[in-house]
Amino acid sequence: MTDFAATKAMFHLPQGMIYLDGNSLGPLPLAATKRVGAMMQDEWGEMLITGWNKAGWMKKSSDLGDRVGRLIGAEPGHVVMGDTLSIKVYQAVASALDLNPTRKVVLSDNGNFPTDLYMADGLLRSLGDDYELRVVDPEAVVDNLGDDIAVLMLTQVDYRTGRMHDMQAITEQAQAKGIVTVWDLAHSAGALPVDLAACNADFAVGCSYKYLNGGPGAPAFIYVAPRHADQVRPALSGWLGHEAPFAFDLAYRPAPGVERMRVGTPPVLQLTALEAAMDIWDMTDMAAVRAKSIELCDLFIAEVEAQCPELTLASPRDGQQRGSQVSFRFHEGYAAMQALIARGVIGDFRAPDIMRFGFTPLYTDEADVHAAVDIIADVMTNNLWDRPEYKIRSAVT
Numbered sequence: 240m241t242d243f244a245a246t247k248a249m250f251h252l253p254q255g256m257i258y259l260d261g262n263s264l265g266p267l268p269l270a271a272t273k274r275v276g277a278m279m280q281d282e283w284g285e286m287l288i289t290g291w292n293k294a295g296w297m298k299k300s301s302d303l304g305d306r307v308g309r310l311i312g313a314e315p316g317h318v319v320m321g322d323t324l325s326i327k328v329y330q331a332v333a334s335a336l337d338l339n340p341t342r343k344v345v346l347s348d349n350g351n352f353p354t355d356l357y358m359a360d361g362l363l364r365s366l367g368d369d370y371e372l373r374v375v376d377p378e379a380v381v382d383n384l385g386d387d388i389a390v391l392m393l394t395q396v397d398y399r400t401g402r403m404h405d406m407q408a409i410t411e412q413a414q415a416k417g418i419v420t421v422w423d424l425a426h427s428a429g430a431l432p433v434d435l436a437a438c439n440a441d442f443a444v445g446c447s448y449k450y451l452n453g454g455p456g457a458p459a460f461i462y463v464a465p466r467h468a469d470q471v472r473p474a475l476s477g478w479l480g481h482e483a484p485f486a487f488d489l490a491y492r493p494a495p496g497v498e499r500m501r502v503g504t505p506p507v508l509q510l511t512a513l514e515a516a517m518d519i520w521d522m523t524d525m526a527a528v529r530a531k532s533i534e535l536c537d538l539f540i541a542e543v544e545a546q547c548p549e550l551t552l553a554s555p556r557d558g559q560q561r562g563s564q565v566s567f568r569f570h571e572g573y574a575a576m577q578a579l580i581a582r583g584v585i586g587d588f589r590a591p592d593i594m595r596f597g598f599t600p601l602y603t604d605e606a607d608v609h610a611a612v613d614i615i616a617d618v619m620t621n622n623l624w625d626r627p628e629y630k631i632r633s634a635v636t
């Protein structure tokens with residue numbers, strides 16, 4: 240059981256705004272302001288360098304890794320926080336390739352978030368001309384699990400449409416072909432129950448600024464399965480992944496387990512904000528979050544389809560096949576989203592024509608869905624999007 244009215248009261252939700260973009264950046268947990276303020280004052284301010292020991296700054300990456308790990312079905316001690324997701328993708332793919340040294344191909348799909356493809360491409364280019372990044376349609380992944388594939392790198396939930404890959408089935412099929420798997424859980428962690436251990440996943444990565452509500456720039460996480468954790472060789476062999484960072488040895492020796500995936504100094508202010516967010520997650524049950532998320536998404540789809548025939552559903556209709564977002568296609572989707580934002584309904588736009596809305600039961604309820612749909616219907620029925628100022632694209636969309 241989760242008391243969603245209680246969790247909603249724990250966030251700062253600006254007056255007059257219906258926030259449907261927690262799939263990109265979660266809102267501020269009220270306790271974070273005080274907690275980060277106190278950390279700055281009492282720890283950074285008063286303790287200075289001694290804070291690393293006295294305030295336990297160095298342990299935060301693994302303590303929080305375990306708290307995030309609970310939401311994604313990781314074995315305790317097998318998730319660590321740090322760096323950006325792009326970096327964690329690079330590390331996971333590099334280590335996965337290293338476990339499969341006779342093969343040279345990384346397989347992914349064209350629904351993946353571009354940075355994952357860019358990072359894999361950059362890594363493979365540095366390894367030599369005989370390495371290849373092969374990108375296929377999401378529906379063609381299973382048919383392309385050939386004997387030459389070393390690593391399968393997929394994002395479980397498509398950032399544009401919310402379509403989900405079946406992690407358990409695909410992992411099993413890939414491993415049967417000798418392929419090592421890397422799952423990006425950016426749109427899964429905090430959005431739906433994930434069970435990495437039950438899926439026998441090899442590596443997983445994700446970010447903490449979306450559904451987890453750790454704030455802009457919050458650190459990423461990485462999971463390495465227990466059977467690989469003491470075997471993998473980190474490609475980014477930073478000193479904090481060393482067995483004895485403060486021995487200052489000139490030779491690199493990896494730390495035991497997933498700790499070796501740490502690179503450099505942890506972002507302590509961001510980790511402190513994430514602690515406040517995880518206090519809320521500690522009160523929740525992912526099965527209840529999932530049930531509520533499907534209810535909210537289904538309600539939104541039904542109401543939008545009843546009132547806005549101009550919009551075409553781009554997400555799977557079946558809640559079990561969908562993450563925690565709903566996307567609609569509209570030829571002037573960018574302008575329509577700007578018109579909505581101007582009226583307090585915050586979603587986002589993904590090229591070429593997708594209007595994307597995230598549903599986050601911790602702080603979004605049925606009343607928000609009804610209120611948002613009223614405004615969407617007004618914008619669509621009365622063509623309120625058709626104004627030149629809504630067509631000027633900003634740098635960040």
Ligand SMILES: Cc1ncc(COP(=O)(O)O)c(C=O)c1O
Nearest residue numbers: 323324325352354394398423425
């Ligand atoms: C699937 C996925 N991977 C990676 C990223 C980005 O990673 P980073 O935190 O490095 O910006 C995002 C979103 O920004 C994403 O949706």
Ligand SMILES: Nc1c(O)cccc1C(=O)C[C@H](N)C(=O)O
Nearest residue numbers: 262263264352398399425635636
């Ligand atoms: N990480 C972001 C950023 O730094 C700025 C703006 C947006 C983002 C995002 O997270 C985008 C997101 N991954 C997406 O699904 O589109």
